[in-house]
Amino acid sequence: MNVAIDWDRIGADLDAHGCAVVAGLLDAQQCRAYAGAYDDEARYRSRVVMERHGFGRGEYRYFGYPLPGHLAALREGLYGPLARIANRWHGAMGIATRFPARHDEFLARCHAAGQERPTPLILRYGEGDYNCLHQDLYGEHVFPLQVAVLLSQPRDDFTGGEFVLTEQRPRMQSRAEVVGLGRGDAVIFTVNQRPVNGTRGAYRVTMRHGVSRVRSGQRHTLGIIFHDAE
Numbered sequence: 001m002n003v004a005i006d007w008d009r010i011g012a013d014l015d016a017h018g019c020a021v022v023a024g025l026l027d028a029q030q031c032r033a034y035a036g037a038y039d040d041e042a043r044y045r046s047r048v049v050m051e052r053h054g055f056g057r058g059e060y061r062y063f064g065y066p067l068p069g070h071l072a073a074l075r076e077g078l079y080g081p082l083a084r085i086a087n088r089w090h091g092a093m094g095i096a097t098r099f100p101a102r103h104d105e106f107l108a109r110c111h112a113a114g115q116e117r118p119t120p121l122i123l124r125y126g127e128g129d130y131n132c133l134h135q136d137l138y139g140e141h142v143f144p145l146q147v148a149v150l151l152s153q154p155r156d157d158f159t160g161g162e163f164v165l166t167e168q169r170p171r172m173q174s175r176a177e178v179v180g181l182g183r184g185d186a187v188i189f190t191v192n193q194r195p196v197n198g199t200r201g202a203y204r205v206t207m208r209h210g211v212s213r214v215r216s217g218q219r220h221t222l223g224i225i226f227h228d229a230e
């Protein structure tokens with residue numbers, strides 16, 4: 001990782017909003033390398049054309065194992081501090097599951113339950129493409145936080161295509177949040193549910209994420225999901 005990450009600030013932002021931004025997680029060269037390798041089929045286990053599944057418009061590819069070294073290190077490195085936040089959230093939500101300190105230990109749990117396929121992915125959107133609000137759940141084992149890194153430069157490479165989160169609160173109307181990102185910036189966000197402090201203790205809200213319509217150009221993202229898929 002290129003930047004020193006202020007995990008206290010990230011934890012506070014996640015608690016308050018269900019998302020947090022890490023500016024400059026990747027540098028321009030790393031962004032170009034990931035985006036430029038989109039068509040290098042040997043790196044991936046599968047390709048998904050979103051329109052065919054009603055997921056939106058655009059496409060993505062899941063990396064195969066072994067992951068590229070940089071990506072494996074990034075996934076592992078981000079996991080540890082996020083697991084501490086995830087465990088705190090589970091405590092607050094009254095969910096018994098706790099996450100081990102190391103990612104390989106958590107992956108062993110996923111793999112033993114039949115969730116063996118890697119979930120990191122690269123997404124590619126062109127003009128008119130978008131990603132419907134969704135949750136990346138791939139089986140029983142769910143790590144409650146995930147990361148997306150914008151690989152393209154807003155304005156220069158594309159317009160539109162904003163990262164969007166919605167938060168559904170019990171018996172209340174939903175709230176939307178647009179996350180402003182520059183190239184190389186990462187958003188860390190809630191996969192499914194997060195705790196919110198109310199007057200009578202914590203309650204759970206449900207979050208979804210997506211991408212608004214790309215108005216022009218091409219937009220690439222790197223998605224890092226910590227649980228593997230069935």
Ligand SMILES: O=C(O)CCC(=O)C(=O)O
Nearest residue numbers: 123136148163211221223
């Ligand atoms: O393209 C994006 O910004 C969102 C990608 C996404 O859905 C994900 O990384 O899970």
Ligand SMILES: [Fe+2]
Nearest residue numbers: 134135136209
């Ligand atoms: Fe997603």
